Amino acid sequence: MDRRTFFAGAATAVSAAAVSRVAMAALPEPVIVTRPDTAPPLVPNTGRPYNPVVTLNGWTAPWRMNNGVKEFHLVAEPVVREMAPGFKVNMWGYNGQSPGPTIEVVEGDRVRIFVTNKLPEHTTIHWHGQRLPNGMDGVGGLTQKQIPVGKTYVYEFIARRPGTFMYHPHADEMTQMAMGMMGFWVTHPKAKHPMIDDVQRDFCFLLNAFDVNPGSMTPQVNTMLDFNIWSWNSRVFPGIESLNVRLNDKVRIRVGNLTMTNHPIHLHGHEFVVTGTDGGPTPRSTRWHEVTTDVAVGQMRQVEFVADEEGDWAFHCHKSHHTMGAMGHGVPTMIGVDHRGLVKKIQKLVPDYMVMGERGMADMGEMEMALPDNTHPMMTGTGPHGPIEMGGMFTTLKVRRDQKPGDYKDPGWYRQPPGTQAFEFTGALAEPARFQSEVTSNNGVVPGLHNPAAAPLSVRKPSSHQH
Numbered sequence: 272m273d274r275r276t277f278f279a280g281a282a283t284a285v286s287a288a289a290v291s292r293v294a295m296a297a298l299p300e301p302v303i304v305t306r307p308d309t310a311p312p313l314v315p316n317t318g319r320p321y322n323p324v325v326t327l328n329g330w331t332a333p334w335r336m337n338n339g340v341k342e343f344h345l346v347a348e349p350v351v352r353e354m355a356p357g358f359k360v361n362m363w364g365y366n367g368q369s370p371g372p373t374i375e376v377v378e379g380d381r382v383r384i385f386v387t388n389k390l391p392e393h394t395t396i397h398w399h400g401q402r403l404p405n406g407m408d409g410v411g412g413l414t415q416k417q418i419p420v421g422k423t424y425v426y427e428f429i430a431r432r433p434g435t436f437m438y439h440p441h442a443d444e445m446t447q448m449a450m451g452m453m454g455f456w457v458t459h460p461k462a463k464h465p466m467i468d469d470v471q472r473d474f475c476f477l478l479n480a481f482d483v484n485p486g487s488m489t490p491q492v493n494t495m496l497d498f499n500i501w502s503w504n505s506r507v508f509p510g511i512e513s514l515n516v517r518l519n520d521k522v523r524i525r526v527g528n529l530t531m532t533n534h535p536i537h538l539h540g541h542e543f544v545v546t547g548t549d550g551g552p553t554p555r556s557t558r559w560h561e562v563t564t565d566v567a568v569g570q571m572r573q574v575e576f577v578a579d580e581e582g583d584w585a586f587h588c589h590k591s592h593h594t595m596g597a598m599g600h601g602v603p604t605m606i607g608v609d610h611r612g613l614v615k616k617i618q619k620l621v622p623d624y625m626v627m628g629e630r631g632m633a634d635m636g637e638m639e640m641a642l643p644d645n646t647h648p649m650m651t652g653t654g655p656h657g658p659i660e661m662g663g664m665f666t667t668l669k670v671r672r673d674q675k676p677g678d679y680k681d682p683g684w685y686r687q688p689p690g691t692q693a694f695e696f697t698g699a700l701a702e703p704a705r706f707q708s709e710v711t712s713n714n715g716v717v718p719g720l721h722n723p724a725a726a727p728l729s730v731r732k733p734s735s736h737q738h
């Protein structure tokens with residue numbers, strides 16, 4: 272419990288907009304966690320037993336059992352999130368973090384959630400995907416008054432169906448979600464469920480995105496699509512922890528998307544099936560194997576597979592811009608343009624001047640560029656074989672024979688058995704016959720194919736007057 276600072280002793284340090292002591296006396300103590308490490312699974316010590324999830328770079332909120340009701344206390348508040356080592360961002364979140372703690376309950380549980388608002392503006396919480404009384408749905412103005420600054424509201428409902436859910440504000444949503452207000456919710460089945468398998472490892476995380484100008488600390492909340500920080504649980508590679516599993520473990524990964532675009536989530540080395548969506552577990556007849564599943568905005572997907580291939584397997588969003596850090600999208604592509612002499616001339620006037628490579632951008636992964644303080648590099652991270660050239664929604668699934676059951680520690684890099692790695696070919700290269708024929712025909716020009724003059728085109732514009 273060293274990483275968890277109990278709120279009670281430090282109430283005055285947290286916020287001036289403190290909740291009255293009398294009100295607090297009846298509330299469960301909110302647990303505050305500020306470190307971005309992945310907490311070990313929280314094994315339930317009250318209520319029905321279940322196999323807990325592991326929240327990537329996050330944690331599960333403990334609860335208080337009160338006359339058979341599971342009571343949680345969420346505190347909406349400004350937080351500072353370290354998105355990767357050396358890169359901190361001012362966010363809004365819950366209980367010291369963005370995202371807030373994962374809430375784990377069991378199908379049939381009566382759940383009471385106290386929500387204290389320590390933000391500078393009103394808020395609500397919407398329990399995304401849940402069946403509940405309309406007045407508990409958390410839509411500001413529609414189903415309740417927004418929770419004013421400094422006040423605590425109570426939500427109470429029965430977790431009616433098992434599955435993967437999220438929570439987020441439904442009040443000034445654009446601002447509050449762009450600032451990082453969101454959390455995960457898992458409802459475990461109360462008994463053996465025909466469509467829910469037992470797994471050895473159950474991971475979850477949210478997809479989120481921020482627009483943080485290089486050198487600044489506060490996200491731009493008005494950005495609609497052009498975000499520059501693509502994160503999992505408000506962390507970016509190499510700050511996202513690996514998913515560490517034992518060889519032949521059955522693994523479940525639950526993903527929710529609260530960004531403004533879809534994310535095709537891709538796993539290397541294994542095929543998975545989608546076993547659950549926003550609507551709950553999927554019927555077995557609907558499942559097929561794939562290696563990428565698209566998670567649209569506001570959706571949840573849970574995938575399952577047997578981790579039966581040892582190694583360090585990349586696990587990432589397949590949109591290549593989403594695996595990179597802050598970058599200028601307006602930079603011209605210089606591939607094929609030899610501008611090295613030009614750079615030297617410009618550097619006489621502007622010593623820091625750098626231009627993106629004439630050989631592609633791979634150099635960026637190795638270069639030590641002069642970046643403003645508190646800027647996450649565009650391409651970064653080093654693996655056992657060199658620069659990994661990533662910076663956003665990327666991590667690894669580490670499958671190891673000797674990983675102990677229930678052990679989530681990072682086993683380090685995989686050592687490939689001798690003779691199982693791609694290697695350099697050092698023999699003689701054969702001359703492809705195709706080149707020979709091109710050279711011998713008409714000075715390298717293939718008649719009628721590569722020579723525009725040999726195949727004249729007559730262009731007719733749609734607007735030309737030819738009738």
Ligand SMILES: [Cu+2]
Binds near residue numbers: 533
């Ligand atoms: Cu993506």
